[in-house]
Amino acid sequence: MSSLCRIGVLQLADSAPVLVAHARDIFSRYGLNIQPVVMPSWANVADGLVWNGLDGALMFPPLAIMTALGQRGRAIGLRPGLPVSRGGNSIVLRGQAAAQSAWISEPDKKKAFHTWQSSLNRKPRLAVVHLYSTHYLILTRFLKKISVCRNTETDIVVMPPARMIEALLGGEIDGFCAGPPWGADAQLRHLAFAVSGSAATVPDHLEKMLILTDQWKMRYPDETKRLYSALSEAAILCNQSENSASVAALLSAKQENNGLNLPEKAVRSVLSDGKNITETMSFNTHIQTPELSFGWMIRDMLREGWLTPDDLTKLSALGWC
Amino acid sequence: MKVLLADENSHRAGALASLLEADNTLDVVMLHPGTSLIDAVRIHIPDIVLVDISRSDRDALDSVRALSASGLERPVALFIDEDDESLMEDAFAAGVCSYNVLNTPVKDVKPLLRSAIALYRRFRQTSAELQAARKTLSDREATDRAKLLFMKNECCKEDEAYRWFRKQAMEKSRKIADIAKDYLARHDRSTPV
Structure with missing residues (x-):
C-alpha cells in the first residue's frame, strides 16, 4: 500500500x-x-x-x-x-409558496426583490460559504443582473454550507448561495424558494x-x-x-x-x-x-x-x- | 493586551484563561456560548483572538476585512509566523489558531499561541485516554454479557464460553470484544449493544 x-x-x-x-x-x-x-x-x-x-x-x-x-x-x-x-450551486430566499408565486409573477426582478425584502423588515442577510468562493461570485452576478446593489442593499455573511439551514430556521439569515444539497433541502423543508443558481448565472461552470x-x-x-x-x-x-x-x-x-x-x-x-x-x-x-x-x-x-x-x-x- | 478566547469546550477555555490570567499584562475575555466570533470581536475589540480550530464561524472571521456586513473597521488577519513553520504546524495539529486584530507584533502572539498549543495537546491526550478507558470498560462489559448469554443458550460453563469466543476471534482475526458484540446483536433482544 x-x-x-x-x-x-x-x-x-x-x-x-x-x-x-x-x-x-x-x-x-x-x-x-x-x-x-x-x-x-x-x-x-x-x-x-x-x-x-x-x-x-x-x-x-x-x-x-x-x-x-x-x-x-x-x-x-x-x-x-x-x-x-x-454547477450545483443554488440561490434561495426565505419564504414559502406565496413568496415564490410573487417572485415568479413579477417580471421586474428588482421590484420582486424589493417586495420580498419588505416582508423582512431589515436589510436582507444573504449567506455564502466563504468570501473566496464561486458562490460569492455567482451571488454577486445574480444581484447585479437584477440591479440590486450587493454592498448597500444586502448584508453578506459567511458560514459553512452545512450551517445554512439552521441559520435560516433561526432567522440569522434570509437567503443563501450554497452548494448541493443545501438549496434543495431548504426548499424541501419549505423554508425558502430558489431564485437562481449556477445554471442561470454561469452555465456548466467548474x-x-x-x-x-x-x-x-x-x-x-x-x-x-x-x-x-x-x-x-x-x-x-x-x-x-x-x-x-x-x-x-x-x-x-x-x-x-x-x-x-x-x-x-x-x-x-x-x-x-x-x-x-x-x-x-x-x-x-x-x-x-x-x-x-x-x-x-x-x-x-x-x-x-x-x-x-x-x-x-x-x-x-x-x-x- | 486583550485576548479573546473562543472555544466551545468551556472546560478547556477556562483552563487556558487561568493560565493566561497569571500574566497580569493580559486581559482575558471568554466568548459566551451562542455569540458569533464576529460579534465578539466587534464587542470586545481584542488584540488577539485564540480560536478552537474546529469552530465553523472561523470562515466569517477570515472574510471580515472584505465584508461590509462585519461592521469592523479594524483589520483582522490570521496570525502567520512565516519564520516558525513548526509553530504554525503544531498549532494546526493541536487544534488552535490565532487571529490578530490591528497590528499586534508577532513576538507578542507567539507565547500565547505556545501556551494554547501545550494546553490543547494536554486536553487531547487526556480526552484520548478517557475514550480508551471507556472503550476498555465497554468491551469488558460486552464480553461478560455475551459470555453469560452464551452460557445460558448453550448450557455450558464460563471457560467453555470463553474458549468459544476466543476461537471465533482467532478464526476471524478479530478482537474477542467485537465477536461478543456481534453475538449480542444477534441473540440479545433485551438491551442494545
Whole structure:
C-alpha cells in the first residue's frame, strides 16, 4: 500500500466521488491509501493545505488561487488539479409558496426583490460559504443582473454550507448561495424558494476541483496519476442514475460510518435522476483550458480587487491562467 | 493586551484563561456560548483572538476585512509566523489558531499561541485516554454479557464460553470484544449493544 494521502472535503453532495471511491475500494484497487477528512469549514481546508494537515482537498478554484497567493496565510504551491464537479450551486430566499408565486409573477426582478425584502423588515442577510468562493461570485452576478446593489442593499455573511439551514430556521439569515444539497433541502423543508443558481448565472461552470499540494505531487508523481484515474472512475459511477440511491445512502450515512450526514431526500433531488427542484450537479473530470475553467472567476476576482496584475503573472506561472 | 478566547469546550477555555490570567499584562475575555466570533470581536475589540480550530464561524472571521456586513473597521488577519513553520504546524495539529486584530507584533502572539498549543495537546491526550478507558470498560462489559448469554443458550460453563469466543476471534482475526458484540446483536433482544 502506498503512502497516506489526506483529502479534505466538506459536507456537500459534490464531495461524492471521493466518498464513493473510498467506500467502494476504488482507491485501494489503484494501490492508493486515501483518507477523506471531513472539515468543519473552508478556512480549515485552506489551513490544512498550508500547515500540513491535508495533502489535498476538493475545493473551489477561487479559494485555491487565493491560498496559493498567500492571501489568507502562507503562500504555497497550489496548481490546478483534476476537475471533479460542475454547477450545483443554488440561490434561495426565505419564504414559502406565496413568496415564490410573487417572485415568479413579477417580471421586474428588482421590484420582486424589493417586495420580498419588505416582508423582512431589515436589510436582507444573504449567506455564502466563504468570501473566496464561486458562490460569492455567482451571488454577486445574480444581484447585479437584477440591479440590486450587493454592498448597500444586502448584508453578506459567511458560514459553512452545512450551517445554512439552521441559520435560516433561526432567522440569522434570509437567503443563501450554497452548494448541493443545501438549496434543495431548504426548499424541501419549505423554508425558502430558489431564485437562481449556477445554471442561470454561469452555465456548466467548474465547481469543485481536486487540488493537491505541490509537495505531495512532487513526492508521489505516479500516485497523483492513479489518484486522478480512481477519482475519474468514481465520478462516472456518481453520474449514473442507477447508482443514485446508493450514492445518496452513502452521503446521508453518519460521519462515523464514512458518510457525510446529509439529508437523503435533498441529495436524491440533486443527483442526475433527481427531480431537479433546484440545480443539478454533474461530475466531469475532463480537463479544459485555464481560460474555459477559470477565466470568468479570475475576471470577477480582478473586479473585486482581490487580484492585481502582478498576481496574474504568479498565477500564470502556476497554471491558473 | 486583550485576548479573546473562543472555544466551545468551556472546560478547556477556562483552563487556558487561568493560565493566561497569571500574566497580569493580559486581559482575558471568554466568548459566551451562542455569540458569533464576529460579534465578539466587534464587542470586545481584542488584540488577539485564540480560536478552537474546529469552530465553523472561523470562515466569517477570515472574510471580515472584505465584508461590509462585519461592521469592523479594524483589520483582522490570521496570525502567520512565516519564520516558525513548526509553530504554525503544531498549532494546526493541536487544534488552535490565532487571529490578530490591528497590528499586534508577532513576538507578542507567539507565547500565547505556545501556551494554547501545550494546553490543547494536554486536553487531547487526556480526552484520548478517557475514550480508551471507556472503550476498555465497554468491551469488558460486552464480553461478560455475551459470555453469560452464551452460557445460558448453550448450557455450558464460563471457560467453555470463553474458549468459544476466543476461537471465533482467532478464526476471524478479530478482537474477542467485537465477536461478543456481534453475538449480542444477534441473540440479545433485551438491551442494545
